[in-house]
Amino acid sequence: DAKTTQPNSMESNEEEPVHLPCNHSTISGTDYIHWYRQLPSQGPEYVIHGLTSNVNNRMASLAIAEDRKSSTLILHRATLRDAAVYYCILRDGNAGNMLTFGGGTRLMVKP
Amino acid sequence: DAGVIQSPRHEVTEMGQEVTLRCKPISGHNSLFWYRQTMMRGLELLIYFNNNVPIDDSGMPEDRFSAKMPNASFSTLKIQPSEPRDSAVYFCASSLADRNNSPLHFGNGTRLTVT
DSSP: OOBBBBOOOOEEEESEEEEEEOOOOTTOOTTEEEEEEOOOTTTOOEEESSSSEEEEEESSSEEOOTTTEEEEESSSSGGGGEEEEEEEEEETSOOSSSSOOOOOOOEEOOO | OOOOOEEEEEEEOTTOEEEEEEOOTTTTOHHHHHEEEEEEEEEEEEEETTTTTEEOOTTTTTEEEEEEEEETTTEEEEEESSSGOOOOEEEEEEOOTTTTOOOEOOOEEEEEEOO
16 A cells, blocks of 8 residues: 655644645555544544545645645644544555555644 | 444453454445554554455454454454453444445444453
């Protein structure tokens, strides 16, 4: 599986935007970029995914570099409830629905 | 929708005892996944099923672990005999197998402590 690299942790202030980076220099043409997050004492939850174009949904935006070797998850206005571990995962579009999780980024939000 | 339902929420057992974890996937989903999470190893995929059939069990640690999916609405993960190193949070997830990039929906997990 192609690997992703994320910072171990990041800090943000409440009500400010947060940019969570992810490097995936060995991404292949059929890999989709998925983001999940895990709130304390809960299972992971889906945030967003994309292939080549930037994507927006009610939770976040995903900005994908033109060469697809990196991407950024953008939370437009962080709240205390956004404090979680955020996972960037590459998923082969031809290989079924399984996900392989890495270490993720622990986001801390300060009031 | 109630989401993925796992039981029990917490399980404490003694070494050597049999442990059975249960999962009810979201109605209509035909892929089911079992994951294990520890501080040391993070989230690991143990096994997954499509249409009740095990597809990949390469993540199952050893013969003490077994998983079944007798029907589309129920799965079990059994550990027999349990050992202290099996202590972890076990998550079940479900999704739609026949839709590309269908997101996984996770339950809230079962925290297993083996003493």
